[in-house]
Amino acid sequence: MNFLKRAWLNVWAKKGRSVLLILVSSAILMFVLAGLLIRSAAVKATDQAKADVGATVTLSANRQAAFKKVQSSSSSSKSSRPKMTLTPVKLSDAAKIAKLSNVKSENVTSSTSVNASSYDVVSTTSGMGSSQGGPGNMKGGTSSGDTQINGVSATSLTTAFSDNQSKITKGRGITSADKNTNHVVIEKNLASQNDLTVGDTITVKKTTGSKAKVKLKIVGIYRASATASSSAGPMSSDPSNTMYTSYTLANTFKGSKYAGTADSVTFNVSNPAKVSSVKAAGKKLINTSSYSLSTDDASYQTVKASMSNVESFANKIVWLVAIAGTIILALIVILMIRERRFEIGVLLSLGEARWKIVAQFFTEMLMVIVVAVAIAGAGGKFVGDQLGSQLVAQSTTTQTTSSSTSTQPGGGQPGGGGMRGGNGGPGMQQASSTKAADTDLDISVSAVSLAELGGFGLAITFLSIMIASGGILRLEPKKVLIS
Amino acid sequence: MLKTQNLGYWYQDKSQPLFQDLNLTFDEGQSYAILGHSGTGKTTFLSLIAGLDKPKSGDIWLGDRSLKQIGLTNYRRHDVSIVFQAYNLFTYMSPLNNLLTAMAITGAEHAGDKFFARRTLNSLGIGEDLVERNVQHLSGGQQQRVAIARAMACDAPLVVADEPTGNLDEDNTQEVIDQFQQLAHQQHKCVIIVTHEPDVAARCDHQFRLENKQFTQLA
Known part of the structure; x- marks a missing residue:
């Protein structure tokens, strides 16, 4: 050595x-x-x-198939042409997909609108006039009202809240525990305009069926982002008139035939690299002529x-x-x-x-x-x-x-x-x-x-x-x- | 002790050898001088008996084993010590470390290695004030004495030296030759010195002259 x-x-x-x-x-x-x-x-x-970024697979009605169906209709007259009907997503189908491996959680969304009864909606004044009057006939299967109802499984699972575009400022957000309740989370501007706070009750009027009045209990107040306000188009209602409820309550507003359904169900995939395989496996569990599965892993792919x-x-x-x-x-x-x-x-x-x-x-x-x-x-x-x-x-x-x-x-x-x-x-x-x-x-x-x-x-x-x-x-x- | 048997060497042309059919014997306890003019092949002869090169013909025997049997690396490690004209010390070491390194490589075992190395250096006039100084800071004579001390410390039976006094003045030359004589007579080594200086050769026990491709023993 x-x-x-x-x-x-x-x-x-x-x-x-x-x-x-x-x-x-x-x-x-x-x-x-x-x-x-x-x-x-x-x-x-x-x-x-x-x-962090995550990726999602969304189950929703197959709009393309429905559109093709309308187009293939033999009638050429505008009045007799059949209306495009979209089949709401069955929650039983969603439950099957939720059981697939790599599916972390799911968020059921069901949207509709109602009319204000015990409060005044926030009206936006711009060069184009008041937008009060609702978002127009934009939601499949629902009539228009002045208050937008976003029925969700949990507010925390929505993009608006998870991306911090909207924030709970008082009380709490909607959770899965709010299923089958009349709990609601309202926007801060709407609350302050009507002197409403957590624990208060408001009354809304259905836009469908008996048009009955329904009492809702405020469990939380959220602040919508400035971007959300400015991004709303001229035909949109003011974002302050958007309320979050459980999807079961939104279905109740839409009518009894919407029980057990949703507009869409978004599945959060634990490993974004497996999005395609989740989509492929999910397709085998649904009727693809009525429903479609779309993926969104853009954030993951970008990163x-x-x-x-x-x-x-x-x-x-x-x-x-x-x-x-x-x-x-x-x-x-x-x-x-x-x-x-x-x-x-x-x-x-x-x-x-x-x-x-x-x-x-x-x-x-x-x-x-x-x-x-x-x-x-x-x-x-x-x-x-x-x-x-x-x-x-x-x-x-x-x-x-x-x-x-x-x-x-x-x-x-x-x-x-x-x-x-x-x-x-x-x-x-x-x-x-x-x-x-x-x-x-x-x-x-x-x-x-x-x-x-x-x-x-x-x-x-x-x-x-x-x-x-x-x-x-x-x-x-x-x-x-x-x- | 060391014998050459029909030893021959040439560079490129076999018909023009430096020397051929050399049969010489070198005994232990004796010193030998090999004289000759430049280019006669005396240094080549030295490189052969030092194991630095292989003969083109014939063989060299150490005792009853030929160098081929021993292997050149083993031979250099255990059987021969070389002293060069240019000293060839490890320039980044002290005299003491030069000796200790050589002893470690050759496997020379002495009781209390460091003490032995110091004593050897002291005996050759390298005092305590110099033993741990870098060798580059020593004079030519001192460096040559370190080189001789290194050869002594390795304790090989054969010591060969190539023009060991070539760079030394008269006083240092005499001292170095004395050291070689002591190696031969007191430590019973076989010392072979290649030189072109007749005065140096005269102090050795035996003198050979390499001339016309043959060795001639001088009286």
């Missing part, structure tokens, strides 16, 4: 050369570490995106594509720097070995084994690399942070641009109005773009990345010594020492 001592004596005696080697190796390893950190952060971010670009670029950095580093170090070691030919000759004349001489050089480089790994570990995070944020900014901008280009206006789900949770609509697309843009790389130097860097350092050292030691193996001591 004398070669270890020789290596140490050499590194220590030639401090200047050792420091230079440490600096060169540190620079190489710093870039390797930056690449490794960005790569692992990108993988982590993609995994996190799966959990995934963005992170894939970053990961791929980071991979290239790692390998390019590693290869370039090996070549640079090999050249340095070759030069170093050439100037130590006499030393090698003396060692050979003393009967030292050639492999031990190679081992001495390897040990010397290893000592240098160990220090370089420590320096790179300290500096790699800084380089990784800078490089990573540049990459993400560039990649996210590209992805957001392509995402908004592909967004089609009016992409709401069939069978209901644009207010029903916005599944697949422009609002949702906007939300996903925002989420993708918010994705940042959590670049941190972990023990694993340092170990990986150590591995790269070891490999670079080994390869460069192997390349350079060809000369040692061929060296004849007589030529060095006697000639």
Whole structure:
């Protein structure tokens, strides 16, 4: 093991050369570490995106099939042409899909409208006049009223609330416990205009059947986002006139034949990568001529594509720097070995084994690399942070641009109005773009990345010594020492 | 102790050998000088008996084993110590570490290695103030004495030296030759010195001249 001592004596005696080697190796390893950190952060971010962004599969009436049916009708007269009828989703079908693996939760939505009885609706005054009068005949199977009723399983499962576009400010939101109750969550402006608060009761009038009055108990007050107000079209009711109830109550307003049905059911998929398989399995459980299953994993795909670009670029950095580093170090070691030919000759004349001489050089480089790994570990995070944020900014901008280009206006789900949770609509697309843009790389130097860097350092050292030691193996001591 | 048997060497042209059919015997406890003009092949002869090169014809025997049987690396490690004209010390080490390294590589075992190395260096005039100084800070004569001390510390039965006094002044030359003589006579080594200086050769027990591809023993 004398070669270890020789290596140490050499590194220590030639401090200047050792420091230079440490600096060169540190620079190489710093870039390797930056690449490794960005790569692992990108993988982590993609995994996190799966959990955070999520993806959904929505079961709703098959609007396209219904439209085709109307078109194929033989009658050409406008008055006798049959109306497009959409079959409400059966909750029994939804229950079957909910049992599929990878389905985390489901949100039933059933929307309708009612007329205000014990309160005044909020009216919006604009250049186009008052919008009071309701959203028009926009909801399948329902008559218009001045108050929009969004029946849900739970408000927290709706996009508006999960994306923080709407927020509960008092009381609580609708939960599955509110099923078959008259509980309601109203908008803040509507509440303040009518001096209503949590615990108060309001009365609404059905727009269908007996047009009976129904008493509703306020359990929560929410604040709709400013965007929601401004995004409402001229034909829409003011967003403040939207109330959230359990879907069972919304079905009651629609009429007895709507019991056990919904406009749509949105299934949250635990692993966004499995969206397609959930959709395929779900299709086997439903009558596809009446119902359709649509997927929405745009957010996940945006983040995934963005992170894939970053990961791929980071991979290239790692390998390019590693290869370039090996070549640079090999050249340095070759030069170093050439100037130590006499030393090698003396060692050979003393009967030292050639492999031990190679081992001495390897040990010397290893000592240098160990220090370089420590320096790179300290500096790699800084380089990784800078490089990573540049990459993400560039990649996210590209992805957001392509995402908004592909967004089609009016992409709401069939069978209901644009207010029903916005599944697949422009609002949702906007939300996903925002989420993708918010994705940042959590670049941190972990023990694993340092170990990986150590591995790269070891490999670079080994390869460069192997390349350079060809000369040692061929060296004849007589030529060095006697000639 | 060391015998050459029909030893021959040539570079490219076999018909023009440096020497051929050399049959020489070198005994332990004796010192030998090999004289000759430049280019006669004396250094090549030394590289053959030092195990740094292989003969083109014939063989070299150490006791009852040929170098082919021993293997050149093993031979260099255990059986021969070489002293070079240019000293060829490890320049990044002290005299002490030079000796300890050589002892570790050759497997020379001495009770209290460090103490032995210091004593050897001291006996050759490398005082305590110099033993841990970098060898590059020593004079030529001191470096050559370190090289001789290294050869002594390795404890090989054969010591070969290539122009060991070539870079030394008169005083240092005499001291170095004294050391070689002590190696031969007190430590019973076989010392073979290649030199072109007749004064140095005259101090050795035996002198050979390499001339016209043959060795001639001088009276």
